[in-house]
Amino acid sequence: MFQYSAIGMALISLEGNWLKVNKVMCQMLGYAEKELLETDFLKLTHPEDLDEDLKNVQRLLRNEIETYQMDKRYFHKDGHVIYAHLSVSLIRDSEGNPEYFISQVQDITEKKKAIQSLEESERIMRLAIETNFDGYWDWHIKKDCEYMSPGFWKMFGYEPSEKKHHPSEWQSLVVEEDLFLALDKFNEHVSSGGKTPYSVELRFKHKNGSIVWILCKGRVIEWDQNRQAVRMIGTHTDITKLKEAQKMMSQVSKWEALEVMAAGMAHEINNPLAIINGYMDQLNFILKGVKDIESEVYVVLSNVKKNVKRIATIIKALGALSRTINHDEWKEVLLSDVVKEVLAKYKEKFNGNEIVLRFENNASEMYLHGNRSDLVRAIENLVENSFYQIKNLNKEKWIEVRVLQNEGNILISILDSGSGVKKEVRSKIMQPFFTTKPLGHGVGLGLSISKGIIEQHGGTITLDPLAPNTKFDVLLPAFIRKKDDKAA
Numbered sequence: 001m002f003q004y005s006a007i008g009m010a011l012i013s014l015e016g017n018w019l020k021v022n023k024v025m026c027q028m029l030g031y032a033e034k035e036l037l038e039t040d041f042l043k044l045t046h047p048e049d050l051d052e053d054l055k056n057v058q059r060l061l062r063n064e065i066e067t068y069q070m071d072k073r074y075f076h077k078d079g080h081v082i083y084a085h086l087s088v089s090l091i092r093d094s095e096g097n098p099e100y101f102i103s104q105v106q107d108i109t110e111k112k113k114a115i116q117s118l119e120e121s122e123r124i125m126r127l128a129i130e131t132n133f134d135g136y137w138d139w140h141i142k143k144d145c146e147y148m149s150p151g152f153w154k155m156f157g158y159e160p161s162e163k164k165h166h167p168s169e170w171q172s173l174v175v176e177e178d179l180f181l182a183l184d185k186f187n188e189h190v191s192s193g194g195k196t197p198y199s200v201e202l203r204f205k206h207k208n209g210s211i212v213w214i215l216c217k218g219r220v221i222e223w224d225q226n227r228q229a230v231r232m233i234g235t236h237t238d239i240t241k242l243k244e245a246q247k248m249m250s251q252v253s254k255w256e257a258l259e260v261m262a263a264g265m266a267h268e269i270n271n272p273l274a275i276i277n278g279y280m281d282q283l284n285f286i287l288k289g290v291k292d293i294e295s296e297v298y299v300v301l302s303n304v305k306k307n308v309k310r311i312a313t314i315i316k317a318l319g320a321l322s323r324t325i326n327h328d329e330w331k332e333v334l335l336s337d338v339v340k341e342v343l344a345k346y347k348e349k350f351n352g353n354e355i356v357l358r359f360e361n362n363a364s365e366m367y368l369h370g371n372r373s374d375l376v377r378a379i380e381n382l383v384e385n386s387f388y389q390i391k392n393l394n395k396e397k398w399i400e401v402r403v404l405q406n407e408g409n410i411l412i413s414i415l416d417s418g419s420g421v422k423k424e425v426r427s428k429i430m431q432p433f434f435t436t437k438p439l440g441h442g443v444g445l446g447l448s449i450s451k452g453i454i455e456q457h458g459g460t461i462t463l464d465p466l467a468p469n470t471k472f473d474v475l476l477p478a479f480i481r482k483k484d485d486k487a488a
């Protein structure tokens with residue numbers, strides 16, 4: 001029995017010498033029986049496993065345990081390592097004194113190597129996935145646990161230590177309606193037996209409150225006999241930037257479409273409007289000849305005329321908004337002159353309304369390549385807004401205009417003593433047709449036209465949120481040309 005056992009067996013003295021070894025044991029360790037009996041198990045045991053082995057032997061001798069099992073490494077005669085599963089019992093005599101050990105040794109080298117290579121390939125696979133994707137997940141559906149990689153949590157602002165290995169942890173971060181979407185996709189994937197790919201775009205809530213868009217892809221890699229999913233793995237890719245770019249693109253194309261539409265509308269409406277205007281004049285002329293006409297008719301007529309004029313203004317503005325730039329018409333424009341031209345137009349209006357004008361200019365040599373009359377219009381809209389806001393004020397009334405050289409740019413600031421732009425409307429004031437003026441006073445196109453013109457010239461127009469008064473800043477790229485240069 002001892003000799004023919006399918007696993008290695010040995011009797012070992014209390015000192016550690018082999019007393020008897022079977023064939024399998026000899027083959028396993030690569031020794032002839034005689035040779036093996038001359039060595040001891042201490043020499044053949046891998047030093048890293050010796051300590052544990054000896055501790056177990058001591059516990060056996062102290063009668064604390066009856067047997068022990070451990071996985072350990074032996075050295076083969078030719079030097080290579082053998083992995084073995086060892087189980088040891090202590091044989092005692094009739095009085096209970098220890099006599100010798102019986103060891104059973106099973107070679108598990110192949111099994112161990114297979115596990116090691118599996119672990120290694122799993123490690124490499126995870127590493128590959130984690131470096132290529134932002135997050136990796138491994139869901140053991142039946143065991144109700146899920147591994148989520150460190151990158152998975154970092155994407156949402158969490159440290160992996162803050163989170164448990166459970167699906168509920170990520171589910172609580174998904175925007176509710178998207179969670180239903182994820183579930184639907186999962187069910188589709190499972191009911192198709194894995195044929196329909198699992199791929200879904202989900203919104204997650206970041207720890208800082210922002211939304212993170214995730215492309216979540218995965219597949220079931222283990223099924224049970226009832227075709228139920230057992231294990232599923234997948235990846236997360238952060239697509240927030242892509243989503244934002246897509247949104248911006250669609251807004252840009254919407255804006256472009258609107259511009260084209262505005263141009264078409266302006267053209268189509270302009271003609272009938274001119275015709276109506278003509279008929280109005282004709283009607284006015286005819287009515288003058290009719291003596292018994294009631295004066296009410298004239299009031300109605302003048303109201304109609306006022307409204308036709310209003311429509312004409314809007315159409316003109318719409319046309320300006322959508323106009324394509326003709327760079328051929330662009331010339332070198334002295335920007336401080338543009339501002340002076342606007343202020344000259346307002347001189348009387350300011351005086352008549354007791355508005356003090358402060359003008360500061362240190363950019364008399366700053367030029368810009370552009371359309372002068374458009375630039376005049378852009379600045380005029382800003383001055384007009386300030387004028388409108390303060391003309392009826394009871395407190396001090398002033399408007400300040402600064403034209404300042406600012407490195408390669410020119411900064412035109414327009415300030416007024418009004419009560420400023422209310423916080424809640426600040427984000428809207430540049431939108432076409434946004435106005436806080438009462439009906440009949442404005443159409444809300446001034447700032448959007450100015451913005452369009454300034455941007456066409458490569459500049460920006462902003463409302464300074466920190467200024468104590470209303471302050472609009474126009475920043476335009478400009479170049480310096482000394483008066484002498486011009487003459488030359």
Ligand SMILES: Nc1ncnc2c1ncn2[C@@H]1O[C@H](COP(=O)(O)OP(=O)(O)OP(=O)(O)O)[C@@H](O)[C@H]1O
Binds near residue numbers: 446
């Ligand atoms: N200097 C300012 N002070 C306070 N609010 C302003 C000032 N400039 C603009 N706004 C606000 O921005 C809104 C939009 O301005 P915008 O020039 O586009 O249109 P509008 O002046 O209302 O009408 P329109 O210019 O077509 O006659 C104004 O209705 C006003 O609420």
Ligand SMILES: [Mg+2]
Binds near residue numbers: 381384442445446447
């Ligand atoms: Mg305006």
